[in-house]
Amino acid sequence: MTATRVLVLNSGSSSVKYQLLEMTDESRLAVGLVERIGENQSRLTHVCLRRGSPVASEGERRERVEEFADHEAALRAAAEELAADGLGLDSPGLAAIGHRVVHGGQWFTRPTLVDDDVLAEIRRLVPVAPLHNPANLTGITTAQTLSPGLPQVAVFDTTFHTTMPEHAARYAIDVGTADEHRVRRYGFHGTSHAYVSRRTAELLGKDPSEVNVIVLHLGNGASVSAVEGGRCVDTSMGLTPLEGLVMGTRSGDLDPAVVFHLVRVAGMTVDEVDELLNKRSGLVGLCGDNDMREIRRRIEEGDERAQLAFDIYIHRIKKYIGAYYAVLGRVDAVAFTAGVGENSPPVREAALAGLEGLGLAVDPAANEAEGPAADGARLISSRDARVAAAVVPTDEELEIARQTYALVTGREPRQTG
Ligand SMILES: Nc1ncnc2c1ncn2[C@@H]1O[C@H](COP(=O)(O)OP(=O)(O)O)[C@@H](O)[C@H]1O
Numbered sequence: 115m116t117a118t119r120v121l122v123l124n125s126g127s128s129s130v131k132y133q134l135l136e137m138t139d140e141s142r143l144a145v146g147l148v149e150r151i152g153e154n155q156s157r158l159t160h161v162c163l164r165r166g167s168p169v170a171s172e173g174e175r176r177e178r179v180e181e182f183a184d185h186e187a188a189l190r191a192a193a194e195e196l197a198a199d200g201l202g203l204d205s206p207g208l209a210a211i212g213h214r215v216v217h218g219g220q221w222f223t224r225p226t227l228v229d230d231d232v233l234a235e236i237r238r239l240v241p242v243a244p245l246h247n248p249a250n251l252t253g254i255t256t257a258q259t260l261s262p263g264l265p266q267v268a269v270f271d272t273t274f275h276t277t278m279p280e281h282a283a284r285y286a287i288d289v290g291t292a293d294e295h296r297v298r299r300y301g302f303h304g305t306s307h308a309y310v311s312r313r314t315a316e317l318l319g320k321d322p323s324e325v326n327v328i329v330l331h332l333g334n335g336a337s338v339s340a341v342e343g344g345r346c347v348d349t350s351m352g353l354t355p356l357e358g359l360v361m362g363t364r365s366g367d368l369d370p371a372v373v374f375h376l377v378r379v380a381g382m383t384v385d386e387v388d389e390l391l392n393k394r395s396g397l398v399g400l401c402g403d404n405d406m407r408e409i410r411r412r413i414e415e416g417d418e419r420a421q422l423a424f425d426i427y428i429h430r431i432k433k434y435i436g437a438y439y440a441v442l443g444r445v446d447a448v449a450f451t452a453g454v455g456e457n458s459p460p461v462r463e464a465a466l467a468g469l470e471g472l473g474l475a476v477d478p479a480a481n482e483a484e485g486p487a488a489d490g491a492r493l494i495s496s497r498d499a500r501v502a503a504a505v506v507p508t509d510e511e512l513e514i515a516r517q518t519y520a521l522v523t524g525r526e527p528r529q530t531g
């Protein structure tokens with residue numbers, strides 16, 4: 115049996131998303147999610163879409179609610195579910211496992227076959243991606259144990275941003291100190307920004323090299339990037355995934371002196387400030403909820419705290435659209451993606467409201483409608499808008515699978531959407 119399948123693991127701080135793909139036609143054989151890892155009511159949801167052997171029926175959805183104490187336990191459970199469908203990690207059809215790795219520093223400019231040196235480098239970057247890289251490492255080492263000898267490929271969030279020019283990547287601090295400690299802007303969600311900017315070009319009927327796109331990746335973590343002819347020229351996240359937009363639990367941009375103030379005047383430790391800015395800020399810090407659905411529901415009921423949190427969130431997005439418009443000079447499209455970007459018409463409407471002077475205008479009916487394309491990608495701008503606005507669902511897993519399969523087979527990755 116030729117090995118043409120790729121398992122993709124996207125390990126987040128408290129969840130693992132996984133997908134098994136058949137790369138000859140890019141179909142999904144199984145998808146799953148383990149949420150609330152480390153809590154006593156973790157939940158595993160597994161859907162088998164095509165049988166590997168006659169055990170489970172197609173489209174069967176299974177759920178397990180139990181305690182998965184850590185990412186290793188979660189991955190072992192996911193592997194059991196795959197095995198129950200005859201799609202186990204030891205099946206001969208599996209060509210490789212592709213891992214999303216959030217921080218790859220400056221050096222990983224392409225997907226990389228994992229060896230001990232690569233693992234050591236990902237470990238060295240833990241201090242600058244404390245919510246993500248430890249989970250990514252556990253994902254890789256557990257997969258190595260469960261499928262010894264199988265190629266493990268790391269696909270980095272930072273890679274797409276390594277094309278940023280020096281004037282966008284450097285902070286204006288002492289050069290010697292910055293270089294010694296590798297303090298610079300790396301950017302994240304790169305796999306998503308790459309995929310969505312290409313898919314947006316395709317939606318406009320153009321080659322990626324011809325279009326300039328502002329991509330708004332609005333998930334729990336959120337970032338925006340300026341993509342010029344297919345290359346990233348600026349992005350809102352920096353040394354860590356804390357800079358930039360207001361996020362579910364992270365503050366995004368603030369005056370760095372806020373940190374000194376909280377340490378010196380409020381008597382907080384550096385670790386306490388770190389926890390405040392990463393976990394108790396953003397939407398949750400402002401109004402107690404980080405889920406945009408719940409925030410919109412509260413706004414409908416007249417809740418003022420939820421309204422203010424929403425307004426701050428939108429104001430920051432607008433500032434970045436303006437900034438990246440200036441960086442790019444000419445913009446062909448603004449694309450919304452990830453959980454909030456794909457599913458929240460009020461966010462898209464508010465983010466582009468009042469930007470008619472920049473050539474941006476939303477068609478209210480299109481903004482509410484479902485997309486005609488199979489993947490849901492669609493234009494939401496009004497006819498007279500000079501700059502397109504689009505909803506483009508991201509597919510980090512497909513992109514990681516393509517990169518992984520290309521690396522192990524020695525072929526170029528597919529470039530469509
Ligand atoms: N139907 C919806 N309407 C508004 N927001 C939504 C909807 N579905 C999901 N979201 C938002 O998307 C977020 C998750 O986005 P996602 O891209 O999956 O994040 P992550 O990959 O960081 O876990 C949720 O926290 C919620 O705020």
Ligand SMILES: CC(=O)OP(=O)(O)O
Pocket residue numbers: 126216246271302303333334335336355
């Ligand atoms: C880098 C980052 O913020 O990732 P996520 O949105 O998955 O938390």
Ligand SMILES: [Mg+2]
Pocket residue numbers: 333334452
């Ligand atoms: Mg995400």
